[in-house]
Amino acid sequence: MNPVHLETLLAIVDEGSFEIAAAVLGVSPSAVSQRIKALEKETGRVLVRRTSPASATEAGQVLVQAARRMALLQAETRSRLQGRLERVPLSVAVNADSLATWFRPVLADVAGFEAATLRLHVEDEAHTLSLLRRGDVLGAITREATPVSGCDSTPLGIMRYRAVATPALRDAHTRGGVLDWATMPALRFGPNDALQDSDLEGRLDDSVRRHRAVSQIPSSEGFLEATRVGLGWSLIPELQAGPLLESGELALLDATVLQVPLHWQRWRLESELLERLTASVAAAASRLG
Known part of the structure; x- marks a missing residue:
């Protein structure tokens, strides 16, 4: 599959519209539309719901997961090869109570990662796992101990x-x-x-x-x-x-x-930044006891 087409799909899902995705990617809305049509033709599936906001279909969610993994690994690789900072997006689902209390030290830790940006999705801890399943995030604070397919689960403590x-x-x-x-x-x-x-x-x-x-x-x-x-x-x-x-x-x-009980579920992916993020979450959760 064309990596540019996957990048475009990810931008649409993250931004919620073809127009904003086009602005973020620096191309015309027509180009974005053509890329998605080409990807849908290649897969033989409708991948994007043309709603407001735009969202991935069930088939599209599979490709969104692949695209997000690819984006994380590509950004880390470029950073190492080129010897310069490459902003790596870390998307995390967290419940509001955790964000207001024990999770806050994670923000300070990520600030020290230098090559990372943090995108938080705030949702009830009983519902954060759906974001992980859809590929919207690479890690989630959740009540569920059983890991999602392709993910690892770590107990954090009791809220x-x-x-x-x-x-x-x-x-x-x-x-x-x-x-x-x-x-x-x-x-x-x-x-x-x-x-x-x-x-x-x-x-x-x-x-x-x-x-x-x-x-x-x-x-x-x-x-x-x-x-x-x-x-x-x-x-x-x-x-x-x-x-x-x-x-x-x-x-x-x-x-x-x-x-x-809270758990940290994250993609089973070899990524230095994801490992550092996991360590940061586990350390911050020590306040839970």
């Missing part, structure tokens, strides 16, 4: 969550010494946030859950602030909640600790 709220909100919804979970307003991170539902199992039946007052705050920092000011109760990582619990701004709602 621990506690149910917290402001003391005022807790007291306002405590009757006879018992917390009323049904009436207390709650917070969710986004539509894929299943942690709270898991935490409520055994406390509320499904019919009651659907009628609660729930605010959606799709930002880790905003989510923590919304909890701190009393917009609702939430599940917060212990790493984030600790200082606010110590200051008394937040209070624990019960003794339950929700534990989420």
